[in-house]
Amino acid sequence: MTTATNNAKEDLIRLLGKEKVFTRDDGKLDLGTFDSYGTDRTKVYKPNYQILILPETTEDVARAVDYAYQNGIAIVPSGGRTGYAGGAVAKDSEIVISLTKMNKIVDFDPFLGTLHIQAGMITKELHAQAEERGFYFPVDFAATGSSHIGGNIATNAGGVRVVHYGLIRDWILGLTVVTGKGDVLRFNGEILKNNTGYDLKHLFIGSEGTLGIITEAVVKLTKPPKDIRVVFLAVPEYKNILEIFKETHNFSLPLLAFEFLTDYCLNKVKEHLGVPDPFPAPSEYYVLMEYEISEESDEEKLFAILESITEKELITDGSIAQNTRQNQTFWKYREGISESLSLAYTVHKNDISLPLRNMETFLYDMQSLLSSKYQGFEIALFGHIGDGNLHLNIVKPKELTDSDFFQKCKQVDPEMFQLIQKHKGSISAEHGIGLLKKDYLVFSRSQTEIDSMRAIKAVFDPKGIMNPGKVL
Amino acid sequence: MTTATNNAKEDLIRLLGKEKVFTRDDGKLDLGTFDSYGTDRTKVYKPNYQILILPETTEDVARAVDYAYQNGIAIVPSGGRTGYAGGAVAKDSEIVISLTKMNKIVDFDPFLGTLHIQAGMITKELHAQAEERGFYFPVDFAATGSSHIGGNIATNAGGVRVVHYGLIRDWILGLTVVTGKGDVLRFNGEILKNNTGYDLKHLFIGSEGTLGIITEAVVKLTKPPKDIRVVFLAVPEYKNILEIFKETHNFSLPLLAFEFLTDYCLNKVKEHLGVPDPFPAPSEYYVLMEYEISEESDEEKLFAILESITEKELITDGSIAQNTRQNQTFWKYREGISESLSLAYTVHKNDISLPLRNMETFLYDMQSLLSSKYQGFEIALFGHIGDGNLHLNIVKPKELTDSDFFQKCKQVDPEMFQLIQKHKGSISAEHGIGLLKKDYLVFSRSQTEIDSMRAIKAVFDPKGIMNPGKVL
Numbered sequence: 001m002t003t004a005t006n007n008a009k010e011d012l013i014r015l016l017g018k019e020k021v022f023t024r025d026d027g028k029l030d031l032g033t034f035d036s037y038g039t040d041r042t043k044v045y046k047p048n049y050q051i052l053i054l055p056e057t058t059e060d061v062a063r064a065v066d067y068a069y070q071n072g073i074a075i076v077p078s079g080g081r082t083g084y085a086g087g088a089v090a091k092d093s094e095i096v097i098s099l100t101k102m103n104k105i106v107d108f109d110p111f112l113g114t115l116h117i118q119a120g121m122i123t124k125e126l127h128a129q130a131e132e133r134g135f136y137f138p139v140d141f142a143a144t145g146s147s148h149i150g151g152n153i154a155t156n157a158g159g160v161r162v163v164h165y166g167l168i169r170d171w172i173l174g175l176t177v178v179t180g181k182g183d184v185l186r187f188n189g190e191i192l193k194n195n196t197g198y199d200l201k202h203l204f205i206g207s208e209g210t211l212g213i214i215t216e217a218v219v220k221l222t223k224p225p226k227d228i229r230v231v232f233l234a235v236p237e238y239k240n241i242l243e244i245f246k247e248t249h250n251f252s253l254p255l256l257a258f259e260f261l262t263d264y265c266l267n268k269v270k271e272h273l274g275v276p277d278p279f280p281a282p283s284e285y286y287v288l289m290e291y292e293i294s295e296e297s298d299e300e301k302l303f304a305i306l307e308s309i310t311e312k313e314l315i316t317d318g319s320i321a322q323n324t325r326q327n328q329t330f331w332k333y334r335e336g337i338s339e340s341l342s343l344a345y346t347v348h349k350n351d352i353s354l355p356l357r358n359m360e361t362f363l364y365d366m367q368s369l370l371s372s373k374y375q376g377f378e379i380a381l382f383g384h385i386g387d388g389n390l391h392l393n394i395v396k397p398k399e400l401t402d403s404d405f406f407q408k409c410k411q412v413d414p415e416m417f418q419l420i421q422k423h424k425g426s427i428s429a430e431h432g433i434g435l436l437k438k439d440y441l442v443f444s445r446s447q448t449e450i451d452s453m454r455a456i457k458a459v460f461d462p463k464g465i466m467n468p469g470k471v472l
Numbered sequence: 473m474t475t476a477t478n479n480a481k482e483d484l485i486r487l488l489g490k491e492k493v494f495t496r497d498d499g500k501l502d503l504g505t506f507d508s509y510g511t512d513r514t515k516v517y518k519p520n521y522q523i524l525i526l527p528e529t530t531e532d533v534a535r536a537v538d539y540a541y542q543n544g545i546a547i548v549p550s551g552g553r554t555g556y557a558g559g560a561v562a563k564d565s566e567i568v569i570s571l572t573k574m575n576k577i578v579d580f581d582p583f584l585g586t587l588h589i590q591a592g593m594i595t596k597e598l599h600a601q602a603e604e605r606g607f608y609f610p611v612d613f614a615a616t617g618s619s620h621i622g623g624n625i626a627t628n629a630g631g632v633r634v635v636h637y638g639l640i641r642d643w644i645l646g647l648t649v650v651t652g653k654g655d656v657l658r659f660n661g662e663i664l665k666n667n668t669g670y671d672l673k674h675l676f677i678g679s680e681g682t683l684g685i686i687t688e689a690v691v692k693l694t695k696p697p698k699d700i701r702v703v704f705l706a707v708p709e710y711k712n713i714l715e716i717f718k719e720t721h722n723f724s725l726p727l728l729a730f731e732f733l734t735d736y737c738l739n740k741v742k743e744h745l746g747v748p749d750p751f752p753a754p755s756e757y758y759v760l761m762e763y764e765i766s767e768e769s770d771e772e773k774l775f776a777i778l779e780s781i782t783e784k785e786l787i788t789d790g791s792i793a794q795n796t797r798q799n800q801t802f803w804k805y806r807e808g809i810s811e812s813l814s815l816a817y818t819v820h821k822n823d824i825s826l827p828l829r830n831m832e833t834f835l836y837d838m839q840s841l842l843s844s845k846y847q848g849f850e851i852a853l854f855g856h857i858g859d860g861n862l863h864l865n866i867v868k869p870k871e872l873t874d875s876d877f878f879q880k881c882k883q884v885d886p887e888m889f890q891l892i893q894k895h896k897g898s899i900s901a902e903h904g905i906g907l908l909k910k911d912y913l914v915f916s917r918s919q920t921e922i923d924s925m926r927a928i929k930a931v932f933d934p935k936g937i938m939n940p941g942k943v944l
Binding site: 109110111112113155156158162167169170179183185186187188190191192193194195196197198199200202203205206207211223226242245246249252294295297353354355356357358384387388389424425426427428429430431432433437441444445446448449450452453455456459460471472 | 582627630658669670674698721860861898901904909917920924
């Protein structure tokens with residue numbers, strides 16, 4: 001540890017109290033735990049940092065950032081560390097500020113239906129707090145048991161019900177942030193309407209900690225769906241998936257999720273998680289639909305939808321889950337894919353989005369690219385197809401070593417990103433940019449946009465201390 | 473006209489063609505029409521400008537702005553000029569760029585349900601274009617027959633169904649803007665998910681033309697409500713209004729609008745627009761609710777809601793409109809207020825928002841303020857109460873001259889804005905800041921926020937040529 005760090009440690013203890021400041025070698029946390037605060041699920045970067053701060057209030061955060069700003073010390077904001085883009089990795093001796101202790105409710109407004117919470121609240125806890133008050137917070141995904149709401153906001157999280165509820169951006173009414181200058185900005189979350197100048201809140205949503213630290217949020221709540229029905233469909237051709245999706249537009253039943261997977265993916269789930277076959281005969285593609293059911297007539301609507309897509313010969317088979325257990329099985333076909341793949345294969349993940357109408361030609365181009373230049377590379381294809389969001393995972397061929405495979409993937413990526421750009425898609429639908437996709441940002445944003453982003457970063461973080469090296 | 477302007481005129485004709493460039497004295501437009509392009513509905517500022525440009529494409533706009541940027545000439549972007557804050561006033565010899573000819577459809581995506589349009593399309597035309605394609609664009613308000621969609625976006629328009637559909641911000645997927653440097657930024661509207669750096673689009677929404685000119689938009693569409701029911705309620709006490717609103721949360725029937733007015737307002741509408749009494753006995757307050765009805769069981773839900781609020785003695789009377797004509801009458805009670813007031817009185821308008829839970833104490837404080845310091849001032853109170861949005865109109869006492877009245881209002885405003893700030897509201901819910909409320913921005917945004925806004929403006933408009941003097 002350098003003298004600078006020693007000074008920083010003592011200064012920060014003076015500012016915040018010693019129970020909120022930890023160092024790698026102070027023996028207060030075991031090394032594994034200490035390191036875990038400086039990394040995420042990306043696993044390609046090693047944490048390397050000395051000072052961890054666990055603030056309890058926005059004022060604590062402001063004091064710490066102000067100190068860092070005065071002394072030009074870099075900061076990594078740390079939430080639930082469930083990201084896949086290296087956005088929360090501290091690998092260059094930054095100070096890590098983890099919001100893990102900032103998990104309290106600040107306020108509840110029953111008229112607006114909003115909860116004001118500290119940003120370190122675990123997403124699942126927010127679900128529970130909403131439920132306790134007769135409300136529902138609809139942003140949901142696999143990692144909600146450990147992700148923080150602040151991290152969700154900083155990465156504009158999506159999840160499985162975006163097709164109905166939108167991204168988390170749509171559920172944030174107010175934010176409190178500490179900028180890279182240590183200033184506290186409180187974007188009013190008490191009111192629905194406030195047309196008084198630029199909506200700065202939206203800059204911080206999805207900024208991956210590069211402008212400041214989100215310390216509190218006012219989230220909107222809604223009413224929970226009364227009941228749901230999960231439907232699993234066998235779809236013979238890719239183009240039918242889009243036709244089925246379009247068909248759902250013709251019915252007023254609320255479609256909560258519209259997911260898809262290939263037979264390749266289903267086989268991996270069956271193989272590794274021991275789930276039964278959904279249908280007697282296999283199919284090239286499968287679609288999972290989840291519908292909200294409020295009353296008896298909704299069941300009839302659901303039958304009408306299935307009848308319509310059956311009559312149009314868009315599916316070869318289909319089944320409505322009859323109970324909660326079967327709901328879970330159907331969801332397992334889709335949500336078990338990542339786990340099954342990680343159990344037995346080396347995988348290179350990509351999380352991309354495309355206009356639905358360009359998806360088929362993109363997939364065709366992508367297959368051509370792989371078969372012409374990367375023989376043996378197989379694609380595990382699944383995702384939130386209703387949102388145009390594909391999880392395009394490339395599975396390592398047996399004959400390649402891991403390092404050869406990842407080396408090859410580094411060549412595939414820019415070629416794939418070029419295809420995505422050509423088809424007007426995004427190189428990162430949900431996972432963000434972080435460290436991992438920084439070099440490829442130009443495939444989704446123009447140089448003028450990137451220059452503007454840098455200039456905006458300089459407004460809130462003139463010394464570049466907030467999560468340096470991420471995104472921009 | 474100065475030599476500079478003469479040069480500008482000739483240069484712009486060279487750049488754009490003479491059919492797109494107009495001057496005050498070229499005789500191509502009568503003076504009234506020419507002037508109308510440089511003003512809005514505020515009526516307190518006089519237009520004073522020499523050059524009007526009517527571009528047809530984003531490239532036209534970019535060429536004009538680039539020229540203005542190179543030569544340091546100020547620009548006022550002009551849409552349908554229906555604003556109430558002076559945001560579209562050209563009073564200091566700016567060039568006016570009106571998007572009135574940019575009213576074409578660029579693209580339609582039936583999968584996403586989006587329309588890509590030029591920003592000069594009239595809002596009502598967008599409604600029609602959506603309907604023609606089996607969709608619905610839900611942002612609606614009195615001025616949609618003349619307002620442009622670009623102006624709606626630049627002011628983050630709301631309207632009568634925000635309580636259900638949100639503000640226009642929620643319906644914008646993509647934007648094309650020309651910045652104050654003449655750069656064209658195209659924020660991808662082809663995809664729902666794109667977590668690749670800062671969402672700059674949201675900065676331009678609600679920026680009132682101070683960062684650049686919105687030239688195209690990709691708007692999301694939804695499905696139209698199958699049917700609606702309009703309900704009018706007599707409410708004896710203010711606090712009951714909030715109780716009724718809370719009660720609506722307990723039912724799954726979609727509430728499209730929740731509006732209120734005082735007896736004072738209803739009397740003005742009856743007096744000047746010749747509508748019948750809604751109920752045999754008058755009431756201190758009235759509430760208008762509009763519900764979406766999709767099927768028969770929804771009618772039962774509506775009855776259940778009315779039964780519940782009747783049982784709880786929250787209303788003294790209530791009526792469900794039985795046909796389209798009655799729908800219109802009920803809406804007239806609410807939407808006829810502005811017209812009735814303007815027919816017979818001098819009025820000082822305010823469009824504010826407050827947390828619903830603070831509304832009652834705010835109104836009490838406001839009444840105390842008026843009766844202690846501004847005797848004879850009466851308040852016409854109505855608005856989108858479900859959104860916490862009040863139209864607080866102060867009606868001139870007979871004994872005051874117009875100029876004395878407005879002088880007094882200038883004293884009332886900051887005192888009222890202080891109350892709004894104390895109760896955590898906004899000094900401008902929908903109308904924006906423009907010229908009219910610029911001096912009062914500090915009552916809704918902190919100095920640090922305002923400084924950040926100025927610095928962000930400098931990123932996109934370094935020479936300060938975009939709508940100078942507005943907002944900041």
